Amino acid sequence: MSTTSVYNERDFEAKTTKQLAQFYILGQTALHIFQSRFDPETLQNHNARLPHYTMAEQTWHQHPEVNPVDYPVSLTSQAVAGFYKKCTDLLEKAGEESTAIHYDLPDFALPGSSSNGAQFIHTITADHDRGMSSRIARAAAKLAEETLKASQMQTAITQDANRKVCLGDRLRFRDNNGIIHTVYIKDKGSTQLRGQFYIVTTILDREADDGNKDWEVSAEEMADWVLAAC
Secondary structure: OOOOEHHHOOOHHHHHHHHHHHHHHHHHHHHHHHHOOOOHHHHHOHHHHHHHHHHHHHHHHOOOOOOOOOOOOOOEHHHHHHHHHHHHHHHOOOOOHHHHOOOOOOOOHHHHHHHHHHHHHHHHHHHHOHHHHHHHHHHHHHHHHHHHHHHHHHHHHHHHHHOOOOOOOEEEEEOOOOOEEEEEEEEEEEEOOOEEEEEEEOOOOHHHOOOOOOEEEEHHHHHHHHHOEO
């Protein structure tokens, strides 16, 4: 078992900055998912919202074996890495049904994980070096903001491209290897877990289509195809 102090890790400041930025970024997704469980009126009314949050938080604290409820007792590299992993394992599953197993309100573990992970970093860095702690907080916030902006731009591009896709269309595009493909857009749908998707086929003769060449394409992949149309 490693007994190396986390503060003695190589590039501790840079690594911790990236970890904190990741908590900020994933936390935004987590918060949106958690808030989506409520109707708009409940979200806007503090008195109506508070009992739900309180109940969910109490339930969340009852499962420390799954949730990052408690900070590591020792600040060894192994213990801290294990705590970070417990946070990110839940955050990266945002929206999956498995995150709802132990909760009366699904996905409360997600904002809880982000908040506890970020607060843990603020605590251990401030205890070690307040100047470093401030640098990490500022750099992580900037990195998270830049990453979220880039993601929002990509989302806008994807949405714009997908608005150009209609059922029954034939789409001809060039892949990254320069090979030209033509597909027929058969169907589309959307779920909370998978987001928007399309069903396409390379069988262009509708009478000959037996479904054997069907496959599912994500909205992001479809957007790439539209942008590569020829």
